[in-house]
Amino acid sequence: MKKMWGGRFSKKTDLLTDDFNSSISFDQRLYKQDITGSIAHARMLGKQNIIDPGEAELIIRTLEEILADIEAGKVEFAVEMEDIHMNVEAILTERIGDVGKKLHTGRSRNDQVATDMRLYVKEIATGSKLLIGELVATLLDLSQQHTETIMPGYTHLQRAQPITFAHHLMAYVEMFKRDMIRMDQVKAMANTLPLGSGALATTTYPLDRIAVADELNFAAVSLNSLDGVSDRDFCIDFLEAAAVLMMHLSRFSEEIILWCSSEFNFVTLDDAFSTGSSIMPQKKNPDIAELVRGKTGRVYGDLMGFLTTMKGIPLAYNKDMQEDKEPVFDAYDTINICLITFAKMVKTMTVNKPVMKKAAAGGFSNATDAADWLVKHGVAFRDAHEIIGKLVFFGLEHGKSLDELTLEEYKSVSPVFDETIFEAIDLTVCVNQRNIIGGPAKERVEKAIAFNREWLKQN
């Protein structure tokens, strides 16, 4: 096949060069964006009389047919044609002859690929946001069922204060909401049309860039042609948003892995979302959570790899930038599969409420509340801390939690105690007294769930 840039060459490229240089094996993913961009460009060329309007029509019609044929699996791409842009153009020219060659008037592959990638990133940012939203919806449903499910909250992985399972889940809801907002920001960053930048210094044709931006739904056109073709910061923004999302999913996965160990036993994963061992018959492994945690490293790699690719490239376009595609595709595929599978795993897991509650009681997680009771009865907080510390020590020695100690035992450490201490250290009371904005009280969490359901509708 004849190269589109073959004019100044006297020799054919080595097959190895073709192979190494070519991106069609992966950038064929951009066929829709490429053709949509070309249609808008052709329409504008016709309207501006840069090419004959009738010819523009023919080009547009044929591009639409090519799009349909690609979607029907009827098109085979050629490695010698290097990338999706030249493949589409070659097919066009094959179908309508010389008229096809006019499509590239006033355009370079540099502004073409920069446009395609922006269209693509806008699309996947929207798609990612939707998927994160579905996970948020799942977590809201689950939270609704667990506003009274007491569990220990931790710091340093040591039992700290009682909370509810809903409150814990809702922490992740907040994180994932920010991940959704980050996807909106990615979209905004990619929302500027570079087409018209040409190879680097625009063109002498009177292109109507704003008309093209309107047709392609871009909010603005780029104001500097060098910048238009040579930055891929919007790809990095996507990779960054994907990396942060994976970081959140990975922490959640880590907790689930801990929770389904026999040591915790807070949740049991559904058989459909866990796996067995080929040697140990008793095993049920949280492979999905582990893989999500593991794939986080891979998405970080996508981000770090491409950041590094970009760091030393002089303006304007350099072929290094062809390396933007695989990390973006890989990160998108990875967050997609992780989000879908993770949501199903969480939805189907069983929450072992009594175990969670016992862990909250056994870990003296109500000790702060016991100290607060003393403070409310006139004891200084530091003294109260000391008194409860002694009771905890006593409890540890006798294998009793705070609510299992007798009033006599309480009184032996401080005469201030009376029977109302038992109500104050009741775990449900402890939780529900934390009833300020952001707190774990049932009423607060219910409000947060309602608020976030509304937020989700609007986002």
Ligand code: ARG
């Ligand atoms: N396949 C190329 C890429 O992804 C398209 C742009 C090529 N431009 C060039 N001047 N060689 O970046």
